[in-house]
Amino acid sequence: MKAVLIEGLLVALVGAGLSLAANYLSPRGLKLSRNYFPPPPAVSNAPPTSLAPGGGLTTNLPALSNALALRLQARGLSLLDSNQVIHLFHDPAYQQEQVIFIDARDDPAYQAGHIPGAYQLDYYRPEPYLPAVLQAAQFARQIVIYCNGGDCEDSEFAATLLAPAVPPGTLGVYGGGFTEWVTNGLPVEIGGRKSGVFKNAPSPPTAPR
Amino acid sequence: MSLDAPTKRKLADLAGVLGRWLLGGLFIYMGLNKALHPVDFLKLVRQYELVAHPYLLNSIAAALPWFEVFCGLLLVAGVAVRGAALMLALMLVPFSLVVLDRALGIAATQGIPFCSVKFDCGCGTGEVLICRKLVENTLLLLLALWLLCGVGTRFALRFRLQNPRGGPNRGAP
Numbered sequence A: 001m002k003a004v005l006i007e008g009l010l011v012a013l014v015g016a017g018l019s020l021a022a023n024y025l026s027p028r029g030l031k032l033s034r035n036y037f038p039p040p041p042a043v044s045n046a047p048p049t050s051l052a053p054g055g056g057l058t059t060n061l062p063a064l065s066n067a068l069a070l071r072l073q074a075r076g077l078s079l080l081d082s083n084q085v086i087h088l089f090h091d092p093a094y095q096q097e098q099v100i101f102i103d104a105r106d107d108p109a110y111q112a113g114h115i116p117g118a119y120q121l122d123y124y125r126p127e128p129y130l131p132a133v134l135q136a137a138q139f140a141r142q143i144v145i146y147c148n149g150g151d152c153e154d155s156e157f158a159a160t161l162l163a164p165a166v167p168p169g170t171l172g173v174y175g176g177g178f179t180e181w182v183t184n185g186l187p188v189e190i191g192g193r194k195s196g197v198f199k200n201a202p203s204p205p206t207a208p209r
Numbered sequence B: 001m002s003l004d005a006p007t008k009r010k011l012a013d014l015a016g017v018l019g020r021w022l023l024g025g026l027f028i029y030m031g032l033n034k035a036l037h038p039v040d041f042l043k044l045v046r047q048y049e050l051v052a053h054p055y056l057l058n059s060i061a062a063a064l065p066w067f068e069v070f071c072g073l074l075l076v077a078g079v080a081v082r083g084a085a086l087m088l089a090l091m092l093v094p095f096s097l098v099v100l101d102r103a104l105g106i107a108a109t110q111g112i113p114f115c116s117v118k119f120d121c122g123c124g125t126g127e128v129l130i131c132r133k134l135v136e137n138t139l140l141l142l143l144a145l146w147l148l149c150g151v152g153t154r155f156a157l158r159f160r161l162q163n164p165r166g167g168p169n170r171g172a173p
Helices: A002-025 A065-073 A082-090 A105-112 A132-140 A154-165 A178-182 B005-035 B038-047 B054-077 B081-110 B130-148
Strands: A079-081 A099-103 A143-145 A171-173 B117-122 B127-129
Touching: A002 B054, A002 B081, A065 A154, A079 A143, A082 A143, A082 A171, A082 A178, A099 A132, A132 A154, A132 B054, A132 B127, A143 A154, A143 A178, A143 B117, A171 A178, A171 B117, B005 B038, B005 B081, B005 B130, B054 B081, B081 B117, B081 B130, B127 B130
Parallel strands: A079 A171, A099 A143, A143 A171
Antiparallel strands: B117 B127
C-alpha cells in the first residue's frame, strides 16, 4: 500500500510538472498570471442605460437585458440592442470607420462568418489583433463589440480590455451578438476582414472595398 | 469445464491489460480534447465556481487536461500503473461530485427531471446526459480501483516504479 502511495505521489509530481510545461510550450496555452475574467466594479443602483446611435442615452431596455446592462454600466460600458446596431451598421459613418465593429470571438468562429467589416479581437489571445484594433479605435466615435450573444461574456471582457485605450463613452456591447445578427438575416462576411465573400450580401455595400 | 488457478490468473491479467488500455485511451482522448481547446475548458471550469483566484483557476484549466493525458499514457504504456490508476481514481471522485452538484442545481433551477439534465461538464466529450455521465464515471472509477489491485501486468514497460524485477507483478509480457 505504501509503495502505491509513493508511486502515486511520484506520478502526481512529475505529471504536474510536465503538464505545466506542456501548457507553457503549447501555442494555445493559457497565461497563468492573467485574470481572464475581471470582475465588474460594485454595481450602482442607477437605472440601466444604453447608448443610442446618435450618442444619446435611452433607458427602455427589455427587462431580460437589465442584468447585463447593469453589469456593463458598472464597467462604464453601454448595452446596444439589435435596432441600434443595425442603425449603426447602415450609418454612413460606418463606411468612414467612425463607427467600427469588433468581433471578440476566436479565429475559427470569425473566419466562419462575422459582421461585414468587423475587426477581429480574440479576447483570450489578443496580441496579434490589438495593433489594428487600437489604431482603428482611436478615430471611432462609436465602437460596437460583440461575441455570440446569450450568456457569452467575451465581448464584455474585450470591451473592458479596450476601455483604457479608447475615447470614453465610445464602447458599446451588442448583447444579442452574432447569433441574433444571423437570426435577423443580416449580411455575414466570411473569411478575413473585407474578404468580399458574403452570405446575405449587404445592400448597399457597407464598407469600402 | 473448470479452469485451473494459473489460467484464471492469466485471464484476469489479460482482462486487466484491456482495462488498462481502455482507461488510458479514454483519458488520453478526453484530456486531448480539453488540452487542444484550453479556453473552452477554462470557461467550463469557471462555471463550477470552485476557485476564485485567477492563478489557481488558470493553473487547473491549464494543467488538468495534460495531466489526464499523462496518466493515460502511463496506463497504456504500462508504467507506474498503480500510481497512475490511483491518481485517476482520486480525480474521478471529486469530478463526479462537482458534476453531480451542478446537475442538481440545473435540475432544480429548470424544474426538469434529474436524468434529463444535459450539459457540457468539461469532461472532454461535449454535452452529455448527467445520468449517463455518472454511470460512466462510476465504471471508470471501478476500473481504476481494479487496476490498483495489480492486474494488467502483461505488455507493461515498467508496471512498478520500485523493484521492477521483484514480486509477482514484474511487468514481463
